[in-house]
Amino acid sequence: MHERSLVHSLLTQVKQLSNQHDAETVDSVTVEIGPLSGVEAELVREAFDELAAEHFTNCPLLHIDLVPLQIRCRSCGRESSVSELSLKCPECASSRVHIVRGDEFRLIDVAMQVPVTTDGE
Amino acid sequence: MIVTATTSSRTVHVDRDVLSEKKRRAAELRDELTQRGTLVVNLVSSPGAGKTSLLEATARHWTGQRSMAVLVGDLATERDAERLRPLVPVEQLTTGGACHLELSLVETGLARLPAENFEFLFIENIGNLVCPASHDLAEHLRVALLSTTEGDDKPGKYPKMFRTSDAIVISKTDLLPYVPFSVDAAFDDAHNIQPQLKCLSVASTTNEGIEEWCEYLEQSRRELLSHAMQASES
Numbered sequence: 336m337h338e339r340s341l342v343h344s345l346l347t348q349v350k351q352l353s354n355q356h357d358a359e360t361v362d363s364v365t366v367e368i369g370p371l372s373g374v375e376a377e378l379v380r381e382a383f384d385e386l387a388a389e390h391f392t393n394c395p396l397l398h399i400d401l402v403p404l405q406i407r408c409r410s411c412g413r414e415s416s417v418s419e420l421s422l423k424c425p426e427c428a429s430s431r432v433h434i435v436r437g438d439e440f441r442l443i444d445v446a447m448q449v450p451v452t453t454d455g456e
Numbered sequence: 457m458i459v460t461a462t463t464s465s466r467t468v469h470v471d472r473d474v475l476s477e478k479k480r481r482a483a484e485l486r487d488e489l490t491q492r493g494t495l496v497v498n499l500v501s502s503p504g505a506g507k508t509s510l511l512e513a514t515a516r517h518w519t520g521q522r523s524m525a526v527l528v529g530d531l532a533t534e535r536d537a538e539r540l541r542p543l544v545p546v547e548q549l550t551t552g553g554a555c556h557l558e559l560s561l562v563e564t565g566l567a568r569l570p571a572e573n574f575e576f577l578f579i580e581n582i583g584n585l586v587c588p589a590s591h592d593l594a595e596h597l598r599v600a601l602l603s604t605t606e607g608d609d610k611p612g613k614y615p616k617m618f619r620t621s622d623a624i625v626i627s628k629t630d631l632l633p634y635v636p637f638s639v640d641a642a643f644d645d646a647h648n649i650q651p652q653l654k655c656l657s658v659a660s661t662t663n664e665g666i667e668e669w670c671e672y673l674e675q676s677r678r679e680l681l682s683h684a685m686q687a688s689e690s
Contacts, residue, residue, distance in 0.1 A: 337556055337587035345474045352468055359463050366474070373590040373616045422619070422649065430651035442470045448463040 338374060341440060342382040346390045349445055358447035363396040365444045369437030370404045379440075395445075404437035478592065482559050485594035490684050492573040495677040498595035500617060502610075503583030505603040506627040508536045509660035510669070511578055515543035517663070517670050524576040527565040529557040536580065545570050556587035562594060576673060585614040596680055597673075603628040604635050608642035615649045623654040625669065630659035 345366065353361050364383075368376050376399050387394045407414045408424035409431040415424065423430050473479065489496055499507050511526055518524060525545040528536045537548035547565040549557060562579060579595060581588045600621040602610055605628060611618040618624060624646045626639050643655045656672060658665035 337554075337590060340554070340556075340558070341474055341590070344478070348470075348474070348477075352470070356466065356468065358466075362465070371616060371619070373586070439473045440475070442472060442474050444467050444469045444471070446465060446467045449466045451462050451464045 338378040339382045339386065341374060342379055342386055345440075345442060346383075346386055348442060349395070350390050352445050353447055356447060356449050358449050360393050360448045361391055361395040362446040362448065363398055364442070364446075365398040365400065367400045367402050367439070367441040367443050369402050369439055371434065371438035372440045374440045376401060400443065402437055405435040406432040407435050408432050475590070475592075478559055482592035482594040485559070485563070486596065489577065489594065490596070490680060493681060494574050494577050495597065495673065495680055496577045496579065496593075496595045497673065498579045498581060498588075498593050498598045499601060500581045500585070500588045500598065500621070501583060501601035501603070501627075502585050502606060505583070505601045505606065506660055507580045507583070507601055508539055510601065510625070510627060510658060511540060511580060512543060513658070513660040513663060513666045514578075514670060514673075515540065517666050519543075522576060522670075522674070523572070523574045524578065525569050525574045526578045526580060527562060527569070528580040529561070529582045531582065545574075551582060555582060555584050556591055557581050557593055558591055559593055575677060585610070585617045589614075589616040589620050597622045597676055599623045599625055601625050601627050602642060604631050604637040604639075608637050608639070609645060611642060611646035611649055618646050618653065619650045621650065621653060623656060623672065626655075626657040628659060629657045629664060630662050 349361060349364055368374050368379065379399065380397060383397045403416045405414060406417055406422060408427060408429050410429035411424060411427040413424065413426045414435060415426065417425060422432050424432055486496065501507050515524060526540050527547050527549055528540065529549045529551060530536060531551055531553055534548045537546045540546040547568045549561045549565045551557065557579065579593050598621045600617055602624060604626060626642060639657055646653050654672065656665060656669055658669055
């Protein structure tokens with residue numbers, strides 16, 4: 336179970352961003368999990384709920400987008416969605432494929448409340 | 457006078473791999489070790505597949521010819537390090553419960569090894585075919601060891617590990633007469649996931665296949681250094 340260590344890295348990055356923007360609170364964090372990321376969404380959520388309390392007074396919401404596995408064939412150039420057990424082009428059966436999407440655990444965006452400064456009278 | 461009136465919602469778009477910073481540091485360390493002439497091998501397998509036995513056989517094969525060092529990871533004890541210590545410089549990395557090694561542990565272990573340029577550095581990962589697959593330890597080669605007693609259907613069951621590896625080594629081939637394991641079936645299953653995977657087999661206790669394994673590593677190191685030289689000239 337390495338999700339805790341990955342979520343720890345994620346929260347460190349979110350905290351850095353919130354500090355950079357002088358955020359008062361972080362409302363939500365959106366991540367993307369692909370089928371080949373080696374990360375289990377349910378375990379990420381559990382670890383996030385537990386560890387976020389150590390980083391933030393008001394725990395942000397976690398949005399998880401589960402993205403499909405997308406490959407590009409280096410032989411025929413087509414892009415297709417495939418199963419994770421066989422990384423072959425469904426069009427031409429070539430194994431020379433490049434993974435376009437679906438092998439990472441990505442931080443997509445962070446929604447936060449930032450101070451608005453105005454010139455007073 | 458500037459006063460903070462209120463707050464407003466702001467969404468900061470990031471879109472980057474959560475591990476991007478660790479991957480960047482791993483790439484830097486890999487480059488540094490390449491400059492020092494060291495090929496780094498991350499050896500992964502389930503517990504008891506024979507990682508330490510393979511390293512013992514490798515060290516014996518290279519005695520007096522090639523220089524190597526080992527960083528060995530375990531949850532507890534120094535047992536693997538004690539086995540290797542009579543043969544090569546070795547540092548034990550004890551994770552205290554973590555299921556995989558991370559780059560920071562490798563950096564600590566490297567700092568404790570003798571300050572010489574080894575030709576080969578092996579990182580014996582924690583016995584686990586799942587979590588170590590997601591962590592770049594600055595290796596040039598990731599080698600997945602699969603023993604004949606585990607079953608030839610494992611590559612398909614642990615696809616990420618085999619997809620991210622450069623080679624699969626079937627170990628304990630001396631037990632093939634006694635177990636229902638097909639080397640060809642294991643290689644086919646692995647190739648279905650990663651067609652470029654190099655396939656080797658060894659029996660560390662009888663030294664069968666050890667020469668080919670060592671030659672594969674020596675060839676990989678020659679290619680690495682030759683690419684590095686071409687890159688620095690261009």
